[in-house]
Amino acid sequence: MAVLGLLSLTLEIPDLEVGVRFYSDAGLVAMVEGNRAHMRCKEQDRASITLIGGAARKRLHHIQLCAERLDEIALDVQRLGGRVTEAPAGFDPEGLWVLDPHGMLFHLCEHPADNELAVPSTPFEINGPGRIVRKRRSAILPQRNYAPVRPLRLGHVLVFTPDVMASVEFVTQAFGMGLADRAQDIIAFTCVRRDSDHHVIAFAKSGGVGFHHASFQVADPDEVGRGGRALLAKSRRGDWGFGRHTIGSNFFHYIQDPWGSWFEYYSDMDHIDDYVAWTPTNYGMEDSLASWGPEVPHDFVHNYELDGEPFSREVVIPTEAV
Numbered sequence: 001m002a003v004l005g006l007l008s009l010t011l012e013i014p015d016l017e018v019g020v021r022f023y024s025d026a027g028l029v030a031m032v033e034g035n036r037a038h039m040r041c042k043e044q045d046r047a048s049i050t051l052i053g054g055a056a057r058k059r060l061h062h063i064q065l066c067a068e069r070l071d072e073i074a075l076d077v078q079r080l081g082g083r084v085t086e087a088p089a090g091f092d093p094e095g096l097w098v099l100d101p102h103g104m105l106f107h108l109c110e111h112p113a114d115n116e117l118a119v120p121s122t123p124f125e126i127n128g129p130g131r132i133v134r135k136r137r138s139a140i141l142p143q144r145n146y147a148p149v150r151p152l153r154l155g156h157v158l159v160f161t162p163d164v165m166a167s168v169e170f171v172t173q174a175f176g177m178g179l180a181d182r183a184q185d186i187i188a189f190t191c192v193r194r195d196s197d198h199h200v201i202a203f204a205k206s207g208g209v210g211f212h213h214a215s216f217q218v219a220d221p222d223e224v225g226r227g228g229r230a231l232l233a234k235s236r237r238g239d240w241g242f243g244r245h246t247i248g249s250n251f252f253h254y255i256q257d258p259w260g261s262w263f264e265y266y267s268d269m270d271h272i273d274d275y276v277a278w279t280p281t282n283y284g285m286e287d288s289l290a291s292w293g294p295e296v297p298h299d300f301v302h303n304y305e306l307d308g309e310p311f312s313r314e315v316v317i318p319t320e321a322v
């Protein structure tokens with residue numbers, strides 16, 4: 001094993017206050033230090049997203065991964081067309097800083113495992129035909145009983161790349177990750193090799209590198225729906241969901257961020273406990289986005305980090321519609 005999991009991502013953005021507001025509305029906790037904001041899940045003691053304010057436009061800065069055997073990874077990185085590089089100014093010089101063949105920056109570092117997530121006191125149970133598991137209690141309570149949804153942990157990121165299969169080759173060969181599934185050479189999903197969500201880093205084809213979305217696990221499908229609607233009511237930009245993916249099987253609701261990329265709440269993703277026992281599937285494009293869900297927004301897979309007009313859509317959703 002080499003890469004063991006996803007720790008965080010760092011974005012450059014124009015306005016730090018706007019970024020802090022969006023991710024706070026999504027349920028993350030902010031710690032602001034100068035022109036940086038560290039956004040963490042409430043039950044974790046480390047940031048899942050770091051924002052750097054003052055940029056001309058939104059841009060993926062780097063992805064931080066938890067890894068072991070960094071010396072061996074450094075050798076494989078060079079062999080596979082990547083480059084070991086210096087830490088950017090103001091970032092931790094420890095660990096291994098890697099540029100992939102497309103110029104995407106990764107920070108690999110040794111990091112203790114996160115605490116196990118707490119088991120919910122009220123399990124999510126579905127009564128089905130011939131299978132009654134919830135008796136003598138209501139599944140849904142009055143609105144006032146629910147606290148705002150808080151993400152539990154960062155599960156995965158989806159990034160743009162000019163060559164999906166080359167990016168897969170790099171993270172599987174240099175970082176020791178595994179191809180979970182793909183849809184042709186348009187989108188691919190990679191996992192770590194033990195006790196992994198179905199995907200940890202996913203790649204979508206574009207004209208260049210960029211950040212598409214960060215996805216946060218919540219307790220159950222109701223929290224996906226409830227969290228998504230609440231964030232949409234505050235952000236009032238685009239959204240996609242509630243729906244269910246084919247690849248990874250997770251329930252999803254995506255909310256567009258202030259820069260045209262996306263924040264995803266997810267629940268019930270497929271789990272790969274041992275990659276050796278997993279067989280990747282190459283899906284048709286009809287399965288690449290969802291098994292079911294609303295119509296996909298026109299710019300859902302648009303890379304606003306490429307040259308051209310940056311995302312500038314202001315309020316488009318009337319409040320009463322949310």
Ligand SMILES: [Fe+2]
Binds near residue numbers: 213264
């Ligand atoms: Fe996702």
